[in-house]
Amino acid sequence: MMTTRALGLGSPLRKTLFSPSLARNQSLIRTTLAKRAVQTESLPASAAVDILNKQRLLRPSSPHFTIYQPQLTWIASIANRVTGGALSALLYGFSLAYVVAPGTFDSVHVVEFVVGLPDAVKYAGKALLAAPFMFHSLNGVRH
Numbered sequence: 053m054m055t056t057r058a059l060g061l062g063s064p065l066r067k068t069l070f071s072p073s074l075a076r077n078q079s080l081i082r083t084t085l086a087k088r089a090v091q092t093e094s095l096p097a098s099a100a101v102d103i104l105n106k107q108r109l110l111r112p113s114s115p116h117f118t119i120y121q122p123q124l125t126w127i128a129s130i131a132n133r134v135t136g137g138a139l140s141a142l143l144y145g146f147s148l149a150y151v152v153a154p155g156t157f158d159s160v161h162v163v164e165f166v167v168g169l170p171d172a173v174k175y176a177g178k179a180l181l182a183a184p185f186m187f188h189s190l191n192g193v194r195h
Contacts, residue, residue, distance in 0.1 A: 132191040136185035142181075 095103070150157050166174065 128191060132188060132195075135188040135191075139184055139188060 156159075167176075
């Protein structure tokens, strides 16, 4: 409404829209309002499926994953999933071994076994357990 006043088009527009000649000329109204810009035609279902399949063949496929440059967040996310899966597998494996072990598998025997290992094996084992656990924990805090 404000634009018609600013441009001075208010009264000419009203005169044109509400003119008696426009209301009387029904064929003019039908041709201007009922004009379709798109033509359609009825097709059987099989023809419609054929057209759809042809369009799908011409559609470009998605780019492959290798075209993207790897980013640090991708690698950290993948490593977080891997460490979580590995730690879960280790926990479940140790739990199942405790349940189905034929011999005694209590904490005293585990401690005796670890004490008998060389120091290098102990440190390597601790590092192999602590590094993924800390990475997974700290990366989980980041999310």
